Ligand SMILES: NC(=O)c1ccc[n+]([C@@H]2O[C@H](COP(=O)([O-])OP(=O)(O)OC[C@H]3O[C@@H](n4cnc5c(N)ncnc54)[C@H](O)[C@@H]3O)[C@@H](O)[C@H]2O)c1
């Protein structure tokens with residue numbers, strides 16, 4: 001760790017980071033990276049700590065004095081401002097961010113993504129502290145191309161679908177499509193952070209993740225999360241594979257996504273943390289434009305990879321179609337296609353993603369199989385016995 005320098009060759013000083021939402025999927029990977037590869041200190045704030053338990057116990061691990069866990073709900077805890085004041089940098093990851101919640105719990109979604117983030121921005125601004133705020137690629141909404149006729153040749157033109165931080169519009173559906181409650185709340189908090197920068201000099205960076213996936217993402221229903229819960233697609237499909245049931249394709253699985261390995265994405269966040277002069281004032285797409293698939297293709301690839309890593313044959317009917325109304329309920333809508341433009345992050349931080357979709361699925365599904373296969377088998381045999 002000695003002699004670490006930033007992208008401009010300057011020595012990197014040890015800092016203290018207040019990480020809100022540190023117990024979640026991204027937070028757990030970021031904590032791991034900071035503790036194992038940097039000298040920085042982490043004040044980890046969350047209501048849950050299961051995903052970072054291995055970093056907190058036992059107290060004898062070499063980094064024990066560099067991480068402190070604070071079980072705090074940021075909605076109503078006066079300790080938050082004190083922690084932000086103690087830190088050099090605050091990273092806010094806390095949010096409700098599973099699509100099944102956006103149309104079924106729109107109030108909680110809006111409160112979590114906008115109202116609850118407000119004090120964090122305010123405390124950073126008032127105390128002259130740097131903020132890295134986690135937004136989402138969903139702020140782009142639908143592509144311009146989605147509104148062209150299906151057979152229009154313009155749909156093939158990147159100008160109609162590649163998403164650029166400084167030029168693409170944010171295109172959401174009507175209010176009754178409550179899916180957009182999340183994207184809209186995230187957009188407004190982005191505008192607020194940006195305005196604090198412009199009017200009050202807040203030093204900020206906004207991150208727009210594009211489908212980061214990997215170990216510890218969400219939960220397996222009935223094992224380490226509610227039986228009726230609907231996590232994001234990686235965990236939904238993992239759950240289906242573990243239970244040997246068909247993967248459910250919402251509205252035919254035609255939507256397109258670009259998936260990036262969490263470990264590649266975390267490299268980008270570390271560059272932002274350690275290169276403030278290059279990252280401040282910027283909004284960054286963080287994704288892997290080379291890993292584009294339709295959801296149907298993702299299901300097919302996950303089925304193949306899971307067969308390889310588990311040694312189990314695939315089931316006869318690996319996928320079934322379900323309507324979005326049946327799967328998510330009233331008010332669901334979808335982003336059609338998400339390709340991140342990488343110009344800004346490349347120019348500012350020289351960062352590029354590395355891992356192919358096949359490789360990232362192989363390591364992630366190996367983890368899923370190792371972590372959950374036995375527990376799922378036991379849960380299923382109990383259900384059959386009852
Ligand atoms: N994973 C992705 O690909 C992705 C994509 C786009 C945006 N994001 C954004 O990145 C951030 C982190 O996402 P994630 O995938 O790690 O989600 P996650 O749900 O795994 O993590 C969020 C964490 O925040 C905590 N939290 C929520 N409300 C809180 C509160 N009131 N007080 C304290 N803690 C609270 C949760 O307990 C959870 O541990 C979110 O803001 C999300 O919108 C993630």
Ligand SMILES: O=C(O)[C@H]1O[C@H](OP(=O)(O)OP(=O)(O)OC[C@H]2O[C@@H](n3ccc(=O)[nH]c3=O)[C@H](O)[C@@H]2O)[C@H](O)[C@@H](O)[C@@H]1O
Nearest residue numbers: 097099136138209210211212232233236248249250255295
């Ligand atoms: O990860 C991101 O970058 C962002 O996008 C996600 O949104 P989305 O990609 O729509 O969510 P997923 O649950 O990962 O679904 C991806 C696609 O798979 C489909 N799906 C999901 C689950 C399933 O079982 N079957 C299925 O076909 C969905 O309808 C959607 O088209 C979430 O909103 C956030 O985590 C985040 O802000």
